[in-house]
Amino acid sequence: MTVTQPPKKFFAPDISETIRAKRWLATFASMVCLGTVLLVWGILERQGQAHIERTSNAMAVSVRVLIEQDLEERIAVLKGLAQRWRSMGGADRSIWMADARSVFGAHPGLRAVERIDRSLHVRWVEPISGNESVVGLSLNEDPVALAMVEKARSAGVAASPPTQLVGGKQGMVFLVPTFVHDGFDGLMAGVLEFEGWLETLLAPVRSGNHYIEISVDNQTIYSSGHGMALASEKWGRELSYSVADQQWQIHIVPSASYIARTHAWFSYTLLVTGILLSAFVYPVVMTGITNRQWARELLDASQQLEVLFNSLPGMSYRGALDYPWPMEFVSNGCKELCGFDKADLERKRVLWGELIHPEDRARVTEQVNCAVSSHAPFDMEYRILVGAGVTRWVWERGAALADADDGELMLEGFITDITDRKHTESRLIEAQAYSESVLGAAQEAIINIGADDGIKGFNQEAEAMFGYEAAEAVGMSMARLIPDSYLDEHREYIRYFNETGSLKYLVDRREMKLRRKDGSLFPVQVSVAGLQHPMQRQFVCLVWDMSSQYKAEQEAKDHLEKLAHVSRLNMLGEMTSGIAHELNQPLTAISLFSQVGKRLYASGKPEKLPEIFDKLSAHTQRAGSIIKRIQSMSRQHFSQFEIVDCNGLMREVASLAEAEARIRDIEVVTQLEDKRLPASVDSIQIQQVALNLLRNGMEAMRAENCRHGNVIRLQTRLLEADTVEVAVIDSGGGVADAIVDSIFTPFSTTKTSGMGIGLSISKSIVTAHGGHINYENRERFGAIFSFTLPLALQGEDHEPAADRFHR
Secondary structure, rough: OOOOOOOOOHHHHHHHHHHHHHHHHHHHHHHHHHHHHHHHHHHHHHHHHHHHHHHHHHHHHHHHHHHHHHHHHHHHHHHHHHHHHOOOOHHHHHHHHHHHHHHHHHHEEEEEEEEEOOOOOOEEEEEEOOOHOOOOEEOOOOOOHHHHHHHHHOOOOOOOEEEEEEOOOEEEEEEEEEEEEHHHHEEEEEEEEEEHHHHHHHHOOOOOOOOEEEEEOEEEEEEOOOOOEOHHHHHHHEEEEEEEOOOEEEEEEEEHHHHHHHHHHHHHHHHHHHHHHOOOHHHOOOOOOHHHHHHHHHHHHHHHHHHHHOOOOOEEEEEEEOOOOOOEOOOOHHHHHOOOOOOHHHHOOOOOHHHHHHHHHHHHHHHHHHHOOOOOOOOEEEEEEEEOOOEEEEEEEEEEOOOOOOOEEEEEEEEOOOOOHHHHHHHHHHHHHHHHHHHHHHOOOOEEEEOOOOOEEEEEHHHHHOOOOOHHOOEEEEHHHOHHHHHHHHHHHHHHHHHHOOOOEEEEEEEEEEEEOOEEEEEEEEEEEEEEEOOOOEEEEEEOOOOOHHHHHHHHHHHHHHHHHHHOOOOHHHHHHHHHHHHHHHHHHHHHHHHHHHHHOOOOOOHHHHHHHHHHHHHHHHHHHHHHHHHHHHHOOOOOOEEEEHHHHHHHHHHHHHHHHHHHOOEEEEEEOOOEEEEOOOOHHHHHHHHHHHHHHHHHHHHHHOOOOOOOEEEEEEEEEOOEEEEOOOOOOOOOOHHHOOOOOOOOOOOOOOOOOOOHHHHHHHHOOOEEEEEEEOOOEEHHHHHHEEEEOOOOOOOOOHHHHHO
């Protein structure tokens, strides 16, 4: 019997070895996969940390750049206001308020724009509503404010530490000094309210992923993300910098949820997934890792696009091709743009076409359809309705693009709010119209002149003043309006301006003459200032016709001379008894010596006659000098300015008053400055003023029976390097309180005789000489009446001020 053996398992050892090999390979692949995953996990761990750090640093730098640029722009705007103030030599309230209103409207976050005068009082505020309590506020009582003012004057700008504003909110004040004719003329102030300003400024970078805290000099002024669960401080970033000498700190901390999403969740998920995937073969693990890497890159790209969309000042969209354009996708900027949430538009609860203003819908539809049919992008401006009665202007740019999935045409584009720009354009148009109306209504001629000496602008007053039509004058050389005597100076002025772009010197109310179209010359005052223009170099010339004013000044001068003559005659009439007494003495002596001479001649003693004749001559000259002084005082004359010594004038005045003083039993004592005091004056008129003050003082002393003494002093002294003071010091009863306010008023007098015009005329004479007249009661008795005169400078002409138009 044959026993059949079972077939030999030739492949059994091979299969077991294959299984072992597969297990070894699987184990090896798993270990390689696990090691690779661990390595990748470590790398991605570090990259995740670096990514979070870069994000925080980038946000801190973005916040710093936004704040620095915005503050620099606001400071530049304040400096622009100060420069405009300087170029205009100051400005009236309406012009300043218009400029301030434009600045306020164009810079959100401003609490107010203020004008502070040179006495450091707040004079003008825009807007006034809510800031009424600031008007009239003095900075002189606040040491911090005074320190800011000094800093602004030396550095050009100063910023306050964080302070509580009117209304209780925190803010900061910036000061920029203003100068007129190189003299300090106050400040421009910008009041910044932190909350509204930073909310608006940081909107493009603010998100729910980071907590932002901003401090100035360690005082917190802003924080976002209240109630947010924050990550550990190790993720936080600090950034410090200086703006306007204030130390700013920015503190950025990511939220715990952001760390979890960005770092921890992804990292640990990857680790667990890698461990699980290590059970599979190496190619599968590598494929999974590769796919996840792609997913990560797509996620980063998506996040970057989302950040980009959210940072744009408007709304990105993708929507249907036809009206009313339902949206498939909109960015988060839709809420701020139109007032509706992202879900409202994407779920078709709100249709974009229905938000467009009814008056603009047909035009917008036509433009979109034309662009789609011609395969071209579209660009347009229109209005949308965002609430009851609220309209906004928007700008939209888009195009019809094929969908990546099914090839369907969709509209894709971007829409942004341009309401502020439209308002600014409207204000610019209004400002242009306002400027043109101001130029047309100006009472002075305004001429714009280019670097080539050509006239660029010629207003209506200039047409009336010079006789040229504006069309005729524009393009004409300014030299045609200037007399030959000024041409060389004018050409040098133009040459310097053409070469340097700046004025050689400022001209402010310079008195000169200009030429009309008919060739006649007329007196004017001229001011010149540069124009700030980015494309052209120009300066503006303001001209005031002084013909009428000069005529009026001449008539007033003639009237004053007539009044002064009447006053002198009246005063001489009142001094008749003293003058008669003064003349009687030399006349009596002449009579006596004549009799003596006759007797000597009759007695045959002629040798003594020469002595008698000498005495007769001396007394005759004395009488003649008295008469000459009286004649000079009584003669009507035209003002003639000459440089004389004030000490000599006062000696003559004392001589004129001596006769009346002796009758009143009063002694006139002169106390004169040791050195010469030259002044350009009308001698007769100044003597009249001093004599009037002397006579008033003597009358006051006689009214008191000279019980405080019988000495009246006439004094001269040098007050400053360029001012002379003449004073009459009496010992009478002083000036009564009842007439203090009217002492220099015409026809005001307490005397029983006289017209009451002496002091009034004296004041007019002194003022016409460029001086001031004043009085004060002495401590115990008497009064001091004084007046000042400008000291004549070396080489000064003798012309009265009114005659200087003829030079």
